Amino acid sequence: MSEQELITVKDLSVSFNGAPAVKNISLAIRAGRVLALVGESGSGKSVTARSLLGLSGGSVSAGELTICGRDALGLDDRAWQKIRGNSISMILQDALMALDPLRPVGREIADGLKDHGSLSKPEREQRVHEVLTSVGMPEPGLRAKQRSPELSGGMRQRALIAQALAGNPQVVIADEATTALDSALTALVLSQLRKLKEQGRGVLMISHDLAQVAHLADDIAVMRHGEIVEAGPAEQVLNHPQHDYTRKLLQAVPSGVPRFAPLSAAGAVPPPVLAPKIIAGPPALSANNLSKSFGKHAAVDAVSFELPRGKTLGIVGESGSGKTTTARMVLGLQKPDSGTVDLLGERFAPLAEGQRRKLREQMGAIYQNPLGSFDPRYSVGQLLADALSGGKTKRTAGYRNEVAGLLEQVELSTSLLPRSPRELSGGQRQRLAIARALAPRPSVLVLDEPVSALDVSIQATVLDLLDRIQRETGTSYLFISHDLSVIEHMSDTVAVMHQGKIIEQGDTASIFASPQQEYTRMLLSAMPRLR
Template sequence: MNPLLAVENLCVSFAGQHAVDAVSFELNAGECLALVGESGSGKSVTARSLLGLSGGRVSAEKLVVCQEDALTLTEPAWQKIRGSSVVMILQDALMALDPLRPVGREIEDVLKEHGTLNRAARSTKVLEALASVDLPDPERRMKQRSTQLSGGMRQRVLIAQALIGDPQIVIADEATTALDSRLAALVLKQLAALKDEGRAVLMISHDLAQVAQLADRIAVMRSGKIVESGTTEQILNHPQHEYTRTLLRAIPSGVPRFAPLSTKAITSEPRQLPPTDPDATPALVVENLSKSFSRHPAVIEAGFVLPRGSTLGLVGESGSGKTTTARMILGLERPDAGSVTLLGERFAPHGEAARRNLRENIGAIYQNPLGSFDPRYSVGQILTDALSAGRSKRGSGYKDQVARLLEQVELDPDLSGRNPRELSGGQRQRLAIARALAPEPQVLVLDEPVSALDVSIQATVLDLLDRLQQETETSYLFISHDLSVIEHMSDLVAVMYQGRIVEQGSTAEVFGDPQHEYTRSLLTAMPRLR
């Protein structure tokens, strides 16, 4: 049997620098190969080369795609097989789909490009494609725009768009990374069905726990090279390369609270949740918070208590109400009903003037730190602004404090003159943590703070947050759709579903003996390596 993909000594360079260096692999029908590694390792450039879209200078001893010699294909020839014989499912569905057009029209474009069906027949086929990926109410959804769909729905639209041309090869580039465990499991199930149908699946991911659910073989990439490859069982259970072992150690699933994930972690004595003191004032008390938008309930009577020095993990799928709850707690959204008490004093629904004296006691860290920084400010100016409560951007009197903050989050003080755009993703997230710590808050709200990071960088950030909590006894409200992160980081867990908190308790209780059906469905779908 001839492989559908045959790659031998593939090199892709940009301005004379190799992004992919002597990469070789094969992929057969009915098989899944996973390319794993961190951002910048060359995974996506390799994948895009298989569609003639690398954008760089490509050379190889052999590059066969669906029995075509891809090294000799012209752009018109690529257009004939791209979208029909070989397709790619991207990570960011919101960016991949046109927000101004109904999603059904976007899927129909594939049929218009590669077929001769009339309008009615194309519409029927689009409806069938959406139904095949378990999109609820496909007839209504095909008329909606991408911005009207949840993250999981958008991802399934991309899968329907990829499959409608009946491709032989499906490339899934981080297609499940941004999804909660239940939706990710659905997407993985759909990719597994493609493999069972005889299609070849190339899975691009940095998440080895998800890769384990689907891949037959794994190739580990670092700095443009494949450093190790083998069967999934060999790579996950008997890794030979130190980089592979580092990636496996960084996965938080099953790692006890405060146990280090990264090789650089500063180890410390394990800490238990302090005994409950009925007279102690909690860090945060949330009571019966409710919020609706256009008469649609987003949060319904949400409530929980965050003890001082502890972490409460708030978990749920996209659209469950987690971020709206966080915004009400931070005073960025006024609740329709309910209250927030911070360190024993009412914080919401008071106006900003009434809570100004409490504002420095609560901070926030977001998923996309770059979007939360003023692009005109340097690292030092961002921290000076936070240290001075907005009174100064350039005060020389804050130079030593800026340096101490950077050192606290393990960044070089020499970075203070840089613009955040010059920093890596992990460095930007550390800067966001430093900014949040500047006023010395007693409560931090962390909204998906590591979901955009590679697993090894995620590990160093999680270890850093653990260390800082032990040193400062700051209380964390940790929001995430990633159950493995929540399990590792949290003393307490609250589960949100359709705007309500349906279950809460200690991490051991919720993960060990879930009571609500939704919690059980999340945990069943949670990928584990340990």
């Protein structure tokens, strides 16, 4: 191990029941540097990271595995416990799931210190206060006594980082620590990782988001199918990629890509209709002074916007800004306290469901987790037949041509018809969700975080698909996302929400180039960019 290398890995392989997950990879994590391990789901990134903690759960072999000067090959569980937390630690992806909801966060952090060293209880409490303060936790003494559900998203993320730092490790692994976070929380995590680097720690950043990687990494290793296919300094890998897979990942990043420009290789094929199909008539959707409170909390406050036919309106804002509550009122799933929604020039909300039934098929929805919105008893074919028949039948016999047409529209094979949605990949499930939403031929689709859980290349194909469908059908999209790069690429106009209000809206290019509100400027400044 060289003087600067905190971790040295040579020819690491990991297999599960004889099936290889990681194949002969080599890497080094150095003091004061960030190594980014990038690739899509199933590429072996997390298995590699867990192997460095003795937690792979598989069969591990390596020519060398040295952690902070110690040979880690063949260590038993007790020896690994002394390494974890002291020499190397991990910031997990989901703070709400990773933190124990039944214990105060201070006690959870302190309990992790019991296995390391001989700190007394007062010393452990002092260390908890120190690490919470170091990550910028407001009122650390108070927050240490609270449980994770009592904390905001930002506070939970800070507590998770503090937990990883409590043992003062030399190496910190951040495993998809920003996935599904809004731009402000993402900026928080990235700033904390930068501080670790400045303190001289080694950081292994695992991510599929190359825009964030470009913001922080010194070195990059690209994984695919358990192998490192390209590695080198960040500037070299990002600006002069040598492997086709790396180039594919870079092309798929929506940041800075103009409206309707393809993000995937499949999307590069010229569409049958190059210009969006515009339909005359009143706006596809109008919201007028929508308000909704829960108790004394105003979740949405006098929100108004207009969605033209054949266009996309993007709604952005941090978690808790009121985006999803607005979407639920627009869809008629939640009754507004005040205000109205007009669909195709006719009143839609707050009418009773029976009164708006004639318009119901004109509006569809696509959600972040399609699997959670599918009835698990139904096959792909039954789900589409149900949507085409308006819930009257699950039999595909009378809808064979229509079902085949829907699958063709979203680029899925009819061979998937008998399968359960659980047997599909994430990208296939999201395409199925789009096909189901398109079945009644709606004029408006409400898309609530439709790609936030997808890998970057799968996200690219889904976004290209949505673009093509809009060009061909003239469907209007209300596109809700915390991902500003996706909103910038997909939207004609943007509405920015903060604390239940729309504080700024207008043409996308103008908002992103010259935001007028301080909050909008803050959001955009926190947005990692690749281009």
